[in-house]
Amino acid sequence: MKVGIIGGTGKMGHLFAGVFERAGHEVRVCGRTTVVTCQELAQECDLVMVSVPIRDTVEVIRRIAPLLSPGQVLCDLTSLKVGPVTAMLESAASVIGFHPMFGPGVPSLRGQTIVATPVRCTTETLHAILSIFECEGAGITISTPEEHDRVMALVQGLTHSVTLLVADTMRRLAMTPEETAPFMSPVYQIEMGLVGRLLSQEPDLYGDILRLNPFVPPILAAYAQSLAELREIVDAGDAGAFSTLFERNAAHFGSYCTRAAAETDFLIRAMVDR
Amino acid sequence: MKVGIIGGTGKMGHLFAGVFERAGHEVRVCGRTTVVTCQELAQECDLVMVSVPIRDTVEVIRRIAPLLSPGQVLCDLTSLKVGPVTAMLESAASVIGFHPMFGPGVPSLRGQTIVATPVRCTTETLHAILSIFECEGAGITISTPEEHDRVMALVQGLTHSVTLLVADTMRRLAMTPEETAPFMSPVYQIEMGLVGRLLSQEPDLYGDILRLNPFVPPILAAYAQSLAELREIVDAGDAGAFSTLFERNAAHFGSYCTRAAAETDFLIRAMVDR
Numbered sequence: 283m284k285v286g287i288i289g290g291t292g293k294m295g296h297l298f299a300g301v302f303e304r305a306g307h308e309v310r311v312c313g314r315t316t317v318v319t320c321q322e323l324a325q326e327c328d329l330v331m332v333s334v335p336i337r338d339t340v341e342v343i344r345r346i347a348p349l350l351s352p353g354q355v356l357c358d359l360t361s362l363k364v365g366p367v368t369a370m371l372e373s374a375a376s377v378i379g380f381h382p383m384f385g386p387g388v389p390s391l392r393g394q395t396i397v398a399t400p401v402r403c404t405t406e407t408l409h410a411i412l413s414i415f416e417c418e419g420a421g422i423t424i425s426t427p428e429e430h431d432r433v434m435a436l437v438q439g440l441t442h443s444v445t446l447l448v449a450d451t452m453r454r455l456a457m458t459p460e461e462t463a464p465f466m467s468p469v470y471q472i473e474m475g476l477v478g479r480l481l482s483q484e485p486d487l488y489g490d491i492l493r494l495n496p497f498v499p500p501i502l503a504a505y506a507q508s509l510a511e512l513r514e515i516v517d518a519g520d521a522g523a524f525s526t527l528f529e530r531n532a533a534h535f536g537s538y539c540t541r542a543a544a545e546t547d548f549l550i551r552a553m554v555d556r
Numbered sequence: 557m558k559v560g561i562i563g564g565t566g567k568m569g570h571l572f573a574g575v576f577e578r579a580g581h582e583v584r585v586c587g588r589t590t591v592v593t594c595q596e597l598a599q600e601c602d603l604v605m606v607s608v609p610i611r612d613t614v615e616v617i618r619r620i621a622p623l624l625s626p627g628q629v630l631c632d633l634t635s636l637k638v639g640p641v642t643a644m645l646e647s648a649a650s651v652i653g654f655h656p657m658f659g660p661g662v663p664s665l666r667g668q669t670i671v672a673t674p675v676r677c678t679t680e681t682l683h684a685i686l687s688i689f690e691c692e693g694a695g696i697t698i699s700t701p702e703e704h705d706r707v708m709a710l711v712q713g714l715t716h717s718v719t720l721l722v723a724d725t726m727r728r729l730a731m732t733p734e735e736t737a738p739f740m741s742p743v744y745q746i747e748m749g750l751v752g753r754l755l756s757q758e759p760d761l762y763g764d765i766l767r768l769n770p771f772v773p774p775i776l777a778a779y780a781q782s783l784a785e786l787r788e789i790v791d792a793g794d795a796g797a798f799s800t801l802f803e804r805n806a807a808h809f810g811s812y813c814t815r816a817a818a819e820t821d822f823l824i825r826a827m828v829d830r
Contacts, residue, residue: 337795383741387821393828397739423738433739436731441747443786444718449805450782451775457710459812464697465671465707467657469750472823473715476743478816481806489798492790501725502787508724509783512717512766513776519767521611521760528759531723535755538733542752547661549746552826554667 286323293386295333332358336490347373363427392419435497560597567660569607610764621647637701666693709771
């Protein structure tokens with residue numbers, strides 16, 4: 283199979299170029315600085331993978347969609363699926379949206395998750411592509427574009443927001459991680475590490491995930507409601523209302539809590555033993 | 557030295573009873589179910605350690621304070637320091653507030669932090685007690701009660717709140733961790749683990765930390781301001797404003813971000829390799 287990766291000069295595209303090459307496929311890449319164009323790749327490759335920033339994805343897809351024929355496969359790698367998949371369906375090709383749930387810095391696909399949203403594709407074609415990822419140890423989650431975007435608004439949208447907001451609050455209060463370091467519990471050390479980790483990365487990816495996923499604003503609205511309720515309880519010093527809030531959530535999380543305690547015990551020990 | 561632990565029948569008191577015993581001291585404990593009373597311990601012990609829930613601490617201290625003499629040492633183990641230390645100063649004893657930055661489930665004090673707020677105490681007395689904890693591998697942070705409570709409003713107050721609010725938002729949206737599990741990134745898996753971990757514990761400790769620390773409400777107010785600003789940016793789809801917000805915080809966190817990325821890389825690998 284001849285694989286063309288548009289944006290294959292970027293980190294994520296490069297990672298997937300390696301995956302296809304190790305599976306024995308011929309890989310061609312193009313990017314902003316290459317002589318070969320995305321139109322050329324679209325015309326000559328069996329599988330065309332779009333690996334460009336979210337905000338450019340739909341535009342790039344629109345540029346190549348008219349060139350594709352039913353015998354080809356078109357896919358993307360962004361953190362959103364409804365928009366890119368809708369654009370890809372304007373082509374005549376088979377269409378699968380992918381979302382690798384990891385950054386390009388992973389040592390391999392082993393233990394990593396890739397979400398696949400096949401929307402127009404034979405079982406054989408889907409299986410052939412997924413088995414390339416599975417051979418390298420990735421786990422596959424099959425979903426619809428809508429379900430993907432709805433869950434991602436929580437998995438990425440809410441948790442990125444919360445992480446960023448902790449940093450923003452510390453900045454407002456002029457408190458630094460260095461100042462709090464002597465007072466760290468292992469849990470706080472992990473949490474502060476995740477804040478610093480997010481801030482060490484590119485703003486645009488995070489901004490695009492928040493701005494372009496239509497399920498994010500209602501989740502942030504629900505979060506604001508939760509915050510308002512907690513602030514009321516804290517300001518009133520209402521011990522009973524706090525217990526009710528806490529236990530309602532413990533009940534919603536159910537048996538997951540015990541498993542989570544064991545999993546994080548492991549992490550905390552790894553952190554302390556490091 | 558004769559050590560008396562009030563609340564020594566509880567988990568944290570039991571942990572510290574072991575620490576003092578291994579250091580060769582005689583330990584007596586009392587609790588709600590013991591024949592020996594806190595007054596008896598206060599009269600006969602060289603060091604009296606109050607290890608009861610936060611909400612009961614000041615009351616227990618007031619009960620024993622009049623019985624103590626200048627040759628004795630009085631200390632507590634709560635997550636707040638201004639209130640308990642002020643109450644302890646009403647006695648004639650030497651006074652040190654302690655806050656172990658860990659739960660009673662730790663295998664040992666090795667690698668753990670204990671914050672000490674010595675407010676009326678000779679260097680010799682302080683050193684003698686701290687060396688018992690240091691011998692077991694604990695790290696000591698010396699602070700004032702005010703500084704401790706101000707930093708804890710962030711280290712515990714804000715981060716516990718945020719963790720609880722993620723759960724509360726999921727409950728509002730009827731989303732479960734199980735439903736999101738197939739879509740987990742390693743970072744989300746860690747974050748969700750910390751949510752479940754918190755919910756697996758006793759509500760009262762968390763409620764008391766939030767309700768009884770006067771520095772918590774202004775921190776939650778600052779957090780609400782940050783959230784309002786982020787929601788405005790997301791609702792407006794303003795990519796430039798998001799980048800500004802992100803980069804302002806990356807600048808505030810400075811070189812910590814790079815260190816945090818390396819530290820969390822280690823954790824993520826430990827999680828994936830598990």
